[in-house]
Amino acid sequence: MSDKYPLNPNIPPGPVQEKWTSHKFNMKLVNPANKRKHTVIVVGTGLAGASAAASLGELGYNVLSFCIQDSPRRAHSVAAQGGINAAKNYQNDGDSVYRLFYDTVKGGDFRSREANVYRLSEVSTNIIDQCVAQGVPFAREYGGTLANRSFGGAQVSRTFYARGQTGQQLLLGAYGSLMRQVEEGKVKLFPRREMLDLVKIDGVARGIITRNLVSGELEKYAADAVLLCTGGYSTVFYLSTNAVNCNATAAWRCYKKGAYFANPCYTQIHPTCIPRFGETQSKLTLMSESLRNDGRVWVPRRKGDERKPSEIPESERDYYLETKYPAFGNLVPRDIASRNAKEVCDEGRGVGPTGFAVYLDFAEAINRLGKDVIAQRYGNLFAMYHEISGDDPYETPMMIYPAPHYTMGGLWVDYNLMTTIDGLFALGEANFSDHGANRLGASALMQGLADGYFVIPYTLGNYLASAQPKPVTTDAAEFEEAVKNVQTGVEKLMSINGHTTADEIHRELGNIMIDEVGMARSEKGLKKALEEIPKIREKFWKDLRIPGDAKDYNKELEKAGRVADFLELGELMARDALERKESCGGHFRLESQDKDGEAKRDDKNFTHVAAWRFLGEDKVPERCVEPLEYEYVKPSERSYK
Amino acid sequence: MKVNLRIWRQPGPHAPGRLVDYSIDGIDPSQSFLEMLDALNEKLIKEGKEPVAFESDCREGICGNCGLVINGVAHGPKAACTTCEVRMRQFEDGQTITVEPFRAKAFPMIKDLVVNRSAFDRIMSKGGFVAVNSGSAQDANLQPIHKDDAEHAMDAAACIGCGACVAACPNASASLFVGAKVSQYTWLPQGKVERHGRVLKMVKQMDAEGFGDCSNHAECEAACPKEISVSNISRMRREYTKALLAGV
Ligand SMILES: Cc1cc2nc3c(=O)[nH]c(=O)nc-3n(C[C@H](O)[C@H](O)[C@H](O)COP(=O)(O)OP(=O)(O)OC[C@H]3O[C@@H](n4cnc5c(N)ncnc54)[C@H](O)[C@@H]3O)c2cc1C
Ligand code: FES
Numbered sequence: 056m057s058d059k060y061p062l063n064p065n066i067p068p069g070p071v072q073e074k075w076t077s078h079k080f081n082m083k084l085v086n087p088a089n090k091r092k093h094t095v096i097v098v099g100t101g102l103a104g105a106s107a108a109a110s111l112g113e114l115g116y117n118v119l120s121f122c123i124q125d126s127p128r129r130a131h132s133v134a135a136q137g138g139i140n141a142a143k144n145y146q147n148d149g150d151s152v153y154r155l156f157y158d159t160v161k162g163g164d165f166r167s168r169e170a171n172v173y174r175l176s177e178v179s180t181n182i183i184d185q186c187v188a189q190g191v192p193f194a195r196e197y198g199g200t201l202a203n204r205s206f207g208g209a210q211v212s213r214t215f216y217a218r219g220q221t222g223q224q225l226l227l228g229a230y231g232s233l234m235r236q237v238e239e240g241k242v243k244l245f246p247r248r249e250m251l252d253l254v255k256i257d258g259v260a261r262g263i264i265t266r267n268l269v270s271g272e273l274e275k276y277a278a279d280a281v282l283l284c285t286g287g288y289s290t291v292f293y294l295s296t297n298a299v300n301c302n303a304t305a306a307w308r309c310y311k312k313g314a315y316f317a318n319p320c321y322t323q324i325h326p327t328c329i330p331r332f333g334e335t336q337s338k339l340t341l342m343s344e345s346l347r348n349d350g351r352v353w354v355p356r357r358k359g360d361e362r363k364p365s366e367i368p369e370s371e372r373d374y375y376l377e378t379k380y381p382a383f384g385n386l387v388p389r390d391i392a393s394r395n396a397k398e399v400c401d402e403g404r405g406v407g408p409t410g411f412a413v414y415l416d417f418a419e420a421i422n423r424l425g426k427d428v429i430a431q432r433y434g435n436l437f438a439m440y441h442e443i444s445g446d447d448p449y450e451t452p453m454m455i456y457p458a459p460h461y462t463m464g465g466l467w468v469d470y471n472l473m474t475t476i477d478g479l480f481a482l483g484e485a486n487f488s489d490h491g492a493n494r495l496g497a498s499a500l501m502q503g504l505a506d507g508y509f510v511i512p513y514t515l516g517n518y519l520a521s522a523q524p525k526p527v528t529t530d531a532a533e534f535e536e537a538v539k540n541v542q543t544g545v546e547k548l549m550s551i552n553g554h555t556t557a558d559e560i561h562r563e564l565g566n567i568m569i570d571e572v573g574m575a576r577s578e579k580g581l582k583k584a585l586e587e588i589p590k591i592r593e594k595f596w597k598d599l600r601i602p603g604d605a606k607d608y609n610k611e612l613e614k615a616g617r618v619a620d621f622l623e624l625g626e627l628m629a630r631d632a633l634e635r636k637e638s639c640g641g642h643f644r645l646e647s648q649d650k651d652g653e654a655k656r657d658d659k660n661f662t663h664v665a666a667w668r669f670l671g672e673d674k675v676p677e678r679c680v681e682p683l684e685y686e687y688v689k690p691s692e693r694s695y696k
Numbered sequence: 697m698k699v700n701l702r703i704w705r706q707p708g709p710h711a712p713g714r715l716v717d718y719s720i721d722g723i724d725p726s727q728s729f730l731e732m733l734d735a736l737n738e739k740l741i742k743e744g745k746e747p748v749a750f751e752s753d754c755r756e757g758i759c760g761n762c763g764l765v766i767n768g769v770a771h772g773p774k775a776a777c778t779t780c781e782v783r784m785r786q787f788e789d790g791q792t793i794t795v796e797p798f799r800a801k802a803f804p805m806i807k808d809l810v811v812n813r814s815a816f817d818r819i820m821s822k823g824g825f826v827a828v829n830s831g832s833a834q835d836a837n838l839q840p841i842h843k844d845d846a847e848h849a850m851d852a853a854a855c856i857g858c859g860a861c862v863a864a865c866p867n868a869s870a871s872l873f874v875g876a877k878v879s880q881y882t883w884l885p886q887g888k889v890e891r892h893g894r895v896l897k898m899v900k901q902m903d904a905e906g907f908g909d910c911s912n913h914a915e916c917e918a919a920c921p922k923e924i925s926v927s928n929i930s931r932m933r934r935e936y937t938k939a940l941l942a943g944v
Contacts, residue, residue, distance in 0.1 A: 110830040125751070126817050128857055129759040145837060181831070188833035190826045190886040192849040199840025217850060223758055224853060231825030238821040246814065269806055298753040333724055337731050338755045442777075445726060445785065508830045556741050558734070602746050607708075608807045610749060611741065 062315070062666055062681040065469040066170040071156075071687055075174040078470075079513055083520035090115035093519055096263055096278040098250045098305055100127030102222070102500055103483025104284030105229035106507025112236030114512055119276055120233065121245045121265060123300055128230045131286055131298040132503065135222025136343055138206055138214035139500040141179040146203055150211040152176045157688050158209060159498065162388070163463075163491020164640035164656065165690040166318075166664070168683060170470060171489045178509040179501050183215055185508055189228040193217050207344060207389070207496025214497045219343065219435060225500055229507070248274070249613065250305045251544070253281065253312045253479065254537045260479035261527050264537050266545070268613065271606035273538050273545075275529035279519060280478045282511065283309060284503075287462035287484035289322065291621045291628070292573070293565025294331060295459035296341040302617040303624050306466050306485050314474040315666035315679060317467035317487035319624065320632035323494055323641045324574050325460035326392035329443055330412035334562070339458040340443060343436055344496055347385045347392070349420040349429065350453065352376050354413050358403040364414055364452050375399055383695045390493055390641050390654075391695060393457035397574045398652075400456075407454045414452035421449065457574060461499060463490045463641065464631075467666040467681070471514035472506060475666075477522065480515065482506035487664065492640025548615050549605050553598030557614040560595045561621065564588065568625050576632045577645040584629040592622040627667060627676065634678055637661045651696075658690050697723045697789040701736065703748055704796040709805045715794065725785035729772065730755065730762065732784055733795075749808035755780040757921060760856035763863070764809055765796040770860040770919040778858060778921040798863035802870070802906045813859050815905040816873060822901045823894035824877045826886045839885055849883035852876045854922040861916035861924075867908030872916040874898050875928035878935055892939035899936055 067078040085093065093116050097108040100122040108120040122130060142155040155176040160167060183201070187193065193215050194202040206214040217224035236242040247268040254262035254275070262277040288303035289295040310316045327342045353374045355367055375395060377384045385392075396413045399405065406412050421429050426449060430437070437448045444454070465488060466474050466481040473480050483503040490498065567587050571580035595618065601611045638647040638654035639661070647655045664681040698721040706713025720736050727735075730752050737747035752762040762779040766772035772782040787793060795809065803811040853876070861872035878895050881887025887894070910929055917926045 106830070113829045124753060124759075124761060125813060126857065128817075128820075129753060129761050131754070131759075133759050133856075134754045134756060143836070181833070184833035184836045185828075185830060187836040187839075188826065188828045188886060190849070190881055190884050192846050192853050192880065192884065194850075195841055195843045195846040197843050199842055200837050217853075220758065220854065223856070224850075227853065228825075231820065232828075232830070234817065234821040235825045235827060237817075244817070246817075298759060299755055300753050332726050335724065335727055335731050335735055337728070337734055340756055442781065442783070443726075512830065554742070556738055558738065600741055602741050602744070608749055608810065611747065 062467065062475070062679055063469065064168060064681060065471060066168070067470065071169055071173045074170050075177055082513055082517035085516045085520045087115055091117070093117065094119065094278040095280050095282065095515065096276055097121070097282045097284060098263065099130065099284030099286060099483070099485070100230070100233065101130035101132035101284060101286055101483060102225055102229060102503030103485070103507045104130070104282070105226065105233045106504050107282055107284060107482055107511050108242055109229060109232035109236050110508050110512045111515065112239065112241035115241070118236070118242040119245060119278060120242050121248045121250060123247070123249050123268065125246050127233060127244065127246065128227060130226060131301050132226045132500070133223045134298060135500055136219045136341070137345070138204065138216035138221045138497045139182070139225060140206070140213050140495070140497040141183045141215060141501065142176050142213060143180050143183060145201060146212045148211045150213050154211065155179060155213065159489065159495060160491070160688040161691070161693065162493055162495040164493050164693055165491065165658070165662065165685060166639055166683065167489050167491030169685060169687055174510070175489045175502055175505050178505045181509055182501060182504045186225055186228050189231060191217060191224045191228045209495070222500060225504065229504070250285070251308065251541045251616065252537050253309045253476070254533050255312060255476065256527055256531060256533045259477045259522070259524065261524070262529065262534060264541050266541070269608050271604065271609060273541055275534045275538060277527050277529045277534070279524040280480065280515060282480045282482060283466065283485050284482045284507070285485045287465070288624060289459040289462055291564070291625050292459040292568045293561045294336060294339050294569070296325060296328060296339055299338055302620070304617050304620045306481070307620040307624055309466060309474065309476065309479060311669050312476065313669065314476045314479055315467040315668050316464070316627060317664050317666040318464040318492070318631065319628045319667065320572070320635060320642050321463035321492050321640065322459060323389060323461040323463065324393045324457045326389055326396060326457045327415065327455045328458035329440065330407055330409065330454050330456035332408065341458070341460065342440060342453070342455065344389070346415060346433060346436060349432065350385065350415040350417050351419055352385050352413055352415055354399045354404040354406060356404070360404070364406070364416070373399070373404070380695050387695045388493070389496070390643070394574050394643055396457055412454035412456045415455045416452035417448060418452070459569070459573070461494055463488060463492060463494055467664065471517065472510060473514070473518065478518065478524065480511065482511060492642055545605050545612070548599065548612065548619070549601055551596065551599040551601070553600050555594065555598045556600060557611060557618045560591060560599065561614070561618045563591050564618070564622060564625055567591070568628070572625070572629050572632055575643050575645055578633065581629050581633040585626060585633070588622060588626045588629065595619065595622055631665055631667065635661060635665065662690070697725055697784065699723060699732070699787060699790070700792040702792065702794045703809070705748065705808055706805060708807055713805070723784050725783070727784045728755065728780060729766070729782040729784065730780050749810050751810050752780050757781045758856060760858035763798045763858045763860060765798060765863060767794050770798065770863040771921055775918070776921060776923050778856070798859050800859070800862045800868035800907070802868065803859060803862065815907070816857050816859065816870070818905065819870065819874060819898055819901045820877070822897035823890065824898070826881065827890060841884060845883045849880045852879040852883070852924065852928055855924055856922060858921065860919040860921060862907065864915040864919035865908065866913055866915065867911060869910045869916070870902050870905070870907040871910035871929045871932065872920065872924055872926065874902050875932035876924050878932045879928040882931060882935055891935060892942050895932060895935040896939050899932070
């Protein structure tokens with residue numbers, strides 16, 4: 056690891072437009088006969104993992120593919136709705152690779168690596184070609200060409216979509232390719248497995264330990280490289296738009312084995328979700344952002360106004376986004392919309408039974424365009440809302456509230472997607488990625504597929520050809536030791552025998568995370584979180600109750616392991632947020648705002664990636680820094696007024 | 697509100713199973729059915745009992761992970777939705793609700809309400825794809841596709857692989873699942889090259905897995921949370937005959 060300290064992003068030389076092309080040429084290749092001799096572990100079967108495993112299988116590597124669900128097709132990527140960006144410029148509206156690059160760097164509030172973002176934009180066009188060739192049924196125009204829409208406030212129409220099920224269709228495309236390799240014998244599937252540790256030999260990643268989620272058996276797998284494609288960690292907040300099994304365990308255990316964790320405090324809170332209704336809720340439902348195209352956001356002017364929305368006259372309504380941001384109005388970026396909703400609710404002007412909701416009102420649009428047009432545009436969303444909330448949005452305004460949605464932070468990787476542990480790579484939402492401090496809508500699917508289809512097939516080959524890992528088997532002492540450690544961990548959890556369930560503790564953690572490490576963060580609040588989280592952790596280790604047997608299908612044991620890791624990750628998020636004494640993207644520090652209450656970046660002191668290095672249990676981790684340089688997109692203020 | 701539950705409990709594939717009675721109070725009508733089961737489990741854990749094993753992930757009707765037979769109906773009382781989308785307000789206060797797993801010979805039991813649906817993956821491995829390697833595709837707009845064809849393909853592609861069609865079918869046939877995938881590629885030019893081999897191999901695997909034959913009950917369509925039409929089964933049959941005639 057010493058050579059990785061300080062962090063070296065390994066960005067290839069040359070102009071940004073040529074870096075990837077020349078890097079591809081300069082990287083070493085593994086010849087076909089040798090590919091057969093290499094085994095690669097791919098953990099995760101979302102867009103990143105499925106595309107990587109399929110592509111590597113096609114190239115001739117032996118791939119072992121793992122996921123938690125019963126089938127790779129159910130990975131959380133399946134839930135993405137809105138679409139995927141690509142710089143195709145099919146609409147002739149001025150888009151280009153450079154513009155997507157520019158928008159992404161700016162959208163990330165100047166906290167991402169230019170070289171990575173450029174590559175992402177560059178390969179974005181290949182992704183669409185690939186998916187169409189696979190038979191992904193994207194929306195089309197009458198002439199038979201692909202349709203696009205503009206998304207998340209972009210000025211060009213570059214988003215490709217398959218109804219409201221884009222993630223599902225892209226995932227099924229990647230899953231199909233994966234299953235084809237299974238049939239070819241190049242990929243072996245291991246569903247219902249949870250990776251619980253990374254095995255290192257001579258400092259290099261050489262395998263994983265998993266728990267078979269049906270039998271409870273601990274299993275060992277060896278390989279020449281390990282690819283972590285395990286998704287994001289929004290579920291640290293308990294309530295989020297993510298699937299309930301999403302977790303940080305694999306990434307967290309790698310962190311504890313020496314992989315640096317970058318920018319953990321960068322989280323995205325999505326403004327248009329159905330508000331929570333009570334304590335027993337298990338997740339929050341995202342409503343498409345497109346609703347803000349026609350819906351008007353408002354709250355009553357007066358605090359504690361309990362009248363029905365229809366009884367509140369226009370003059371007593373506050374359309375706060377329209378007043379505050381006349382240029383963008385209801386279409387301001389996600390972070391700004393979210394923060395403002397929180398602000399008005401904190402002032403006591405929120406609506407609904409909990410007071411944590413704002414109205415999204417379609418009355419004006421229905422008047423102007425007619426009910427039919429609105430039904431055409433949003434019919435399915437209105438029906439979904441009606442179903443969940445019991446209210447009819449044609450008759451009464453919707454209620455929405457922000458919810459944790461995406462995590463920009465993740466394992467630190469260099470340009471080749473390798474972490475600070477040689478042989479361990481991170482792809483998709485699991486890495487700290489190309490989105491800086493804020494991700495643009497429809498760019499996560501793009502990044503997952505870019506990493507899997509187009510980046511890792513090259514950079515992994517280069518690693519294997521250069522490092523020439525010696526053969527290992529799971530008989531190595533390091534595997535035995537790792538299994539023993541995992542075993543001890545499982546036994547420790549099972550033996551607590553207290554009274555509190557994993558969910559109860561998770562909810563408690565979630566409350567403190569959303570209050571203090573959520574949309575607005577302050578020194579005081581973050582310090583409070585740093586005091587409270589260890590207390591919750593203590594309670595967890597004293598009073599947890601897991602029924603049943605560890606050698607059986609045991610959901611409570613699964614949950615407990617994940618919550619144990621969240622209780623540590625949550626603390627690191629608070630610590631990272633405390634140290635980043637600026638506001639940028641999704642990270643808003645109350646101490647760092649201008650006189651109008653807008654986020655204030657501190658480029659002089661914080662134009663860098665913060666990557667945390669684990670130093671041991673109960674030790675404060677070390678904050679390492681990768682400086683960021685902007686040669687092409689000059690940092691400017693993000694203003695939406 | 698309060699509900700009485702009769703839930704299928706079975707400790708493992710070889711142990712006998714039975715319906716066990718529970719009741720739970722204090723349920724909010726806006727809670728989802730699975731959140732009601734969460735609440736029941738929390739209560740059971742506190743009482744020192746084993747919680748009911750069931751599966752879910754996205755909890756918004758798209759991953760296909762959840763799947764319960766509620767009062768005899770796959771995915772419960774409401775049409776066109778998955779188990780996780782069922783809300784408690786669809787039940788009466790004090791109602792008795794029976795909850796069972798998706799049963800089929802090809803879906804072996806794991807525990808309680810959890811079954812093994814990997815037969816679907818094995819069917820997909822026989823042809824649920826277009827064989828194209830990463831990096832070898834032409835520009836996406838070089839091949840125009842009629843909007844209607846793309847829409848038809850999407851209708852079929854909407855399948856979430858939950859297995860409700862199998863659970864609802866008196867013969868436990870997987871014809872709707874396979875028919876939907878075959879249809880998606882029948883509507884698209886990309887699927888044409890491999891069409892004959894695809895349908896023959898997928899159908900052969902479906903039979904090998906022990907799914908029954910389709911005898912046109914159309915219960916599958918009624919249970920499908922994505923409203924996939926049985927016309928996909930007819931299309932699959934036609935494709936199958938064509939493939940046989942083509943002598944692949
Ligand atoms: C509701 C919703 C809508 C969205 N809409 C959009 C959109 O329109 N456009 C867009 O670009 N993005 C969208 N996103 C974001 C996007 O879906 C995700 O960022 C992206 O799909 C993540 O893909 P992934 O491959 O990195 O991980 P995931 O799809 O999360 O996959 C993770 C995989 O890792 C496995 N795994 C996890 N931990 C372990 C372990 N310990 N052991 C073994 N396996 C493990 C899981 O089983 C799974 O297979 C949306 C997100 C949500 C929540
Ligand atoms: S949990 Fe995903 S469809 Fe029900």
